[in-house]
Amino acid sequence: MPGLLRGIARTAVISGTATAVSNRVSRRQAGRWAEQEQRQLAYEQPAAAQPPAPPRTAAPSSMGDDMTSKIDQLKQLADLKAQGILTDEEMQAQKRLILG
Structure with missing residues (x-):
């Protein structure tokens, strides 16, 4: 039984870490896309x-x-x-x- 609990705990830790990393990557990527979009809008402003x-x-x-x-x-x-x-x-x- 201790080996089973250890395996479950290990899986939970790995899963939690993977989720945290994935969320951080998603936030960084969304931030970069927002920056690019702002730059694009600045260049697309009408000449007027x-x-x-x-x-x-x-x-x-x-x-x-x-x-x-x-x-x-x-x-x-x-x-x-x-x-x-x-x-x-x-x-x-x-x-x-x-x-x-």
Whole structure:
């Protein structure tokens, strides 16, 4: 009888461990799929959601006005990023355009 109980206990431990591992793998996999889905949705956003490129001035009246304009544009970009409208890559690209 002790050998039978030992075998049953051993089977229960193995089964419990396998269930725990399986559940953890399932949760990790679901998390990865959710991440991929979020990335995919970010790339599939319509172009209308992206802000238009800031207008470039041909010849600013003074250097101070141009710098103020650039600072204002950068602040707008930061606000859009904080709202989740822009990704890091999009913000960096727009910053490069603004700063020339």
